[in-house]
Amino acid sequence: MKAPALTAKAMNAVSCHICGLLVSNNYIAAHSAHCPRCDARLHSRKPNSLNRTFALLIAAAVLYVPANVYPILTLISFGQATTNTIIGGVIELAKAGQWTIAIIVFVASVFVPIFKIIALLLLVVSVRLKKTRALKHRSVLYRFTEFVGRWSMIDIFMISILIALVKLQSLATVTAGPGAIAFAAVVIVTMFAAMTFDPRLIWDVSGDEYDGDE
């Protein structure tokens, strides 16, 4: 392509966030703010992105506490009750020698939620402060954060399977704990936080042209 390339914004146009059609602002002014191809509402940047993401991150951080303090499940086997928190479940797997599974659960349930909250916080703050460094790295960080977020649901699915499967009256039963609700809420709220963040904002500080240098 011939340099310098322009952003859609600089071309006085909006790219549809659903189907990618490039629509000029003149068209929007003359017709409607909906995409002529897929009918989605058009906006140059996700509306109120930083405030929404920030608010959702605060909610996630608050929910993170009960998610880890309260038990997520209780196993009653031969009259003996074992109660697990999220981290307790990981430790139990490790003690049983199931290292691979323990690591998977640790990454999905402990590392990923914290990582997501910190990464998105960093992105929001750096955009707000109009930082111009490491633009591409921050783009990659966002992409990765958006991709890994859903995988934290492993523990919730695991609990749903255990409580459905282990209900042999006197022998063994598994019940869910209140920590599970808080944990699922953390996962879903952080997913929304990643969705409301607009990565285009990262690049808006670098101007509307691009000639090959960062």
Add this chain to the structure above:
Amino acid sequence: MDAGYTDDLHACPECDLVHSVSEIENGEQGRCIRCDALLFVRHRNSLDRALAFAITGLLFFILANMFPLLVFELDGQSQSNRLIDGAIAFLDEGYWELGLVVFVSSVVAPLMVLVVLISLLLPMRFNIVPTNVKAQVRLLTHLRPWAMSEIFILGIIVAFVKLSDFADVSVGLSMIAFVLMVGAMVMAYMSLDDRAIWQRLKEITK
């Protein structure tokens, strides 16, 4: 472009930089020159492949719901679970929020993804414009993150490992169907090129 819209230019969905799209060939990917985001992929027979995988996925989804996923045995007693039982179990325990989350992410969203793919692509295969085509494309985009079947598989594996410590656990018939369903769904997504849908529609309505 002054007062209209165009498909010959494509703005990066992650950094807004505009690229021209004409030179991409089958099997190639287009990435943003500035932030390296994936812009588009071209596949030969994109829509036909996606349709074939979606139909395959739907058939396996039906099978995955008919038989047990896991069978749990302890002291001569046994218990098995189907795909839907996880959501029901949460509901029974009074955790309806979790029941809803599990129901949507493991049953409703994956099923809807497959159904919408078929109801979009099958009519187009026979040169018919699908009903509410715009709404269906938008729905597909919004459903995508909430269909978590591939994550559910890992949940099953973790549950399996946890239980095998103190009981006999075996894989049920539906487990195989479920894994194949996830494989087909991933392949359907990988072969689907969004732009091909719009191009095909243009050809049909011409």
